[in-house]
Amino acid sequence: MFQLRFLMFSALFIVIFGVVIAQVAYVEEADIDKKKMNLEGRKPLYVPARCARYQLLYPGDQPNDWICDCAPAALYYPETDACYPAYRQGPCKAGEILVLYKEKVIPECVANACHQDGQFMIxxxxxxxxxxxxxxxxxxxxxxxxxxxxxxxxxxxxxxxxSMQLETRVSIQDPTEVVAPPDYHIELAEKCLRGSRLSAQGRCTPVA
Structure with a gap:
């Protein structure tokens, strides 16, 4: 009788332990989308009161982990610690534009063939x-x-x-909410893109 109870107890223990292991393994094998902005799915925000011009507020993986960085199509220039639109004069001299070449990490000032800010020669x-x-x-x-x-x-x-951001009369958007200008491309914003402060400082970890 004792041996029978021992065998039953052992079998029950193995079943319970197996279920626990299976559950733990299932959690570890869960399909986590590593391309998300962060683990909570939060998106970058346009907060001009907190971030400088041409910057967005990017979320991290922790609830209070937020950082100001360049908006898409804007470039971080270390000498001034600021972001500027690509192919515009920005921090450069008159007659120059700020460009980030493919093989470069830091943008540089080059001559503008049009000699007028906001124009490009084709x-x-x-x-x-x-x-x-x-x-x-x-x-x-x-x-x-x-x-x-x-x-x-x-x-x-x-x-x-x-990029046109339209509001309609049936919109439930808060009328006091600040909307990002179209040239900020907030719908395409991702942390650590080329030209960002984090990328220029080498603080971005490649996603496996």
């Missing part, structure tokens, strides 16, 4: 960034509001679609 003609006037817009698909600008992903001059 085939010996200068075009104004963001201009949707047909005569001064080299982009196709003008009917879909494509204009000359900076691609937030590649940091290269490209035809980009205007």
């Amino acid at each position: 085939r010996d003609k200068c075009y104004e960034f963001g201009n949707n006037n047909s005569s001064n817009n080299p982009c196709p698909l003008k009917e879909y509001t494509y204009v000359l600008g900076v691609n937030p992903k590649t940091l290269m001059v490209d035809c980009v679609q205007l």
Whole structure:
């Protein structure tokens, strides 16, 4: 009788222990999306009262872990510890623009062939960034509001679609809420993109 009880107890212990192990293993094997902004799914915010111009407030993985860094299509310039729009004069001298080349980490000032801030030369003609006037817009698909600008992903001059943030009468958005300007590309903002402060300082950990 004692041996039978011992065997039953051992079998029950093995079953319970196996279930616990299985549960622990299941948690460890859970599919976690490493591409999320952070573990809580929080997104960057436009908070001009807290972050400097051309910066957004990026969340970390901890509830109180937030940091100001460059918005997409803006570049961090260490000498002034500030962010500036790519291909604009920014901290550079008159007649120059701030550019981040593909093989570089720190942006640099180069000559602007148009000699006027906010313009870029294409085939010996200068075009104004963001201009949707047909005569001064080299982009196709003008009917879909494509204009000359900076691609937030590649940091290269490209035809980009205007980001329009519209409010309707049925919107439940707080009327006192501050909305980011379209050129901040907040819908594409990710921490540690090329050109950011964290990237320039080597503080970004590659996602496996």
